[in-house]
Amino acid sequence: MDYSEKVMDHFANPRNIGEIPDADGVGTVGNPACGDTTTVYIKVSDGRITDIKFKTFGCAAAIATASMATELALGKTLDEALAMSRNDVADALDGLPDVKMHCSNLAADALHAAIEDCLAK
């Protein structure tokens, strides 16, 4: 199985790792396919994501997709971030091996869950 250079870069040097103690939204999603878990924390100001962090228990693809999803979402409006699809994350990483495509669901779903959590508050 071959990971792209971008996947390996985000796996080896993940961006935005951590937690935001006073987050405006938190989303945790577990992957029923393999048991991976990702939590995304967002800070929102004037409808825009001003800070974002994540934690992942999962494989290289799960970590890389979470890292890329947070990088893509930072600075976006909540609507723009909600419109981000699973494929957007995979495409930004120059693709994922077929068997790992479900990992991009995890990252996008956790981001969307954090936004919904924020909107529900």
Added chain:
Amino acid sequence: MKRIYLDHAATTAVDREVVQTMMPYFTETYGNASSLHSFGRDAKNALDAGRRTVADALGAQANEIIFTSGGTESDNLALKGVGKGHIITSSIEHPAILNTCKYLTDLGCEVTYVPVDSEGMVDPGDVESAITDDTVLISVMHANNEIGTIQPISEIGSIAKDHGILFHTDAVQSFGKTEIDVQKMNIDLLSVSSHKIYGPKGVGALYIRKGAKIKPLMHGGGHELGMRASTENIPGIVGFAKAASLATERFESDTRHLTGLKDMLIAGVMDSIDDVILNGHPTERLPNNANLRFAFVEGESLLMHLDMKGIAVSTGSACSSASLDPSHVLLALGIAPEDIHGSIRFTLGRGNTESEIKYVLEVLPEIVGKLRAMSPLAGR
């Protein structure tokens, strides 16, 4: 970057002495062992010598050894060759056994899978209670490929003997690492492979006790005592035999070396990293197997980080398998799927050194620490 290979249960490098021994059989002694002329006779002599060597390593007679293409074929030949009926096997067998059983089930055979305890041990009593009037074969692996647990093969063998049932064992992982004697252990059929013992890939053998009725899978020119048609792979067989004789010769020093490194690795990991559990049996395990479970981290991530440091291992994590199923072996031990996630198999080899293990112990705590720091499961 230096590279450290700790995945010897997957495959091994061919020993240089083995390569040297094989070389003339590609370009000089290249005859077909079935031919009557001198080229053929030379090949036949090499084949016969190889058969004797492999037989000696198992406590068998030469005419009880059938060369095959490897462990998978040997397992297929043993299970499919016995004929229809009820088969008893364990839940932690290699896929070569489990998927063959699945195939045989589709053909109308009944298969009973006996469970294992939390250390991966089969209870011979469970095997005996599973026997029915239709049972034709018991197949329980000698040592497990993932966790290294060594089964009470002699006991299971004598149960099979008492009931007049054939007993097969997949000894692909144990051959060369634990003592095997097909007589003492009451084994009727036994699979071995060359590439796990520093021999070439593409060759293995099935021991078939004299008198055991097995039907061939391959039909053709009547090679291998009529049990496996196909022109014999003489260089491969010569290499396999050399590897087997080296394994016998070096058995004690190998065992001491591997046990020392394995104990050093396990103790070093336990000392430097919290929340680590050894999968498998504490003592009844292969001398080269350390299967460790690191809580809160996922095995493929750990594997990839080790790979970036030049260290090659394997994992039972669901993420690493095409099916996304966690290891069936670790599941059978009763380990929760999320815990299986963090299991890493280190399998050591003849060429590994203390300084390599020291290097692993240097880099591993940092990698585990880094992954735990980003894990939402840690510190809950």
